[in-house]
Amino acid sequence: MSHQIAPSILNSNFLRLHDVITMLNNSEADLIHLDIMDGVFVPNLSFGFPVISQINAIAEKPLDVHLMTVKPERYLERYKEAGADILTVHYEACDDLEKTLKEITALGMKASVSLKPATSVEVLRPFLAYLDMVLIMTVEPGYGGQSFMEESYERIKTLRRMISEAGSGTLIEVDGGVGSQNLVQLREAGVDVFVIGTSIFRAEDPAAMIRELKQM
């Protein structure tokens, strides 16, 4: 399977959200990445259930919902109702990760976990069987537009090895500072899904940029 592009709308024009989602529907984007921030797990706030639901009402691509929130297990059903197709919780935010992942799956969503840059990928070994995807943060979570952390390549390669040893079919997604400048090298390291915010929404023609990123 070729790589997937998941545009992050965090830095798009929220006054024009309808146009943004329509553009993504008509683009080669595979997923729509939504960043949920609670001002506690990360030093920033974004948006919540009403916005996710309204996006879901018009989106024609699966919603890839990235929770940067404490106690994500409290709201799993609400995210399902709002329209999440893939639900990513942070490893650092979960008291009982296995239970949380099983609940996400039981609700009919794809289960995914994200690691902050300082968290070792080794912690995921016991959980790979329950994981549809792992989201490797390649910047500190909280804001778009930051610089990619070069030390991420080693982490991705280690995780790729762990996944093939486990035979779990888990996808690897990266998020933060990704664009045409590093996509090919990241794919060679083992990445399947690319979350891309600034590089798409700062481009003069975002749909053309998505096509370019998809065809790399």
Ligand code: DX5
């Ligand atoms: C950051 C978010 C990202 C962000 C990526 O915490 O998880 O999804 O929107 O933006 P860029 O591509 O600008 O780094």
Ligand code: ZN
């Ligand atoms: Zn994200």
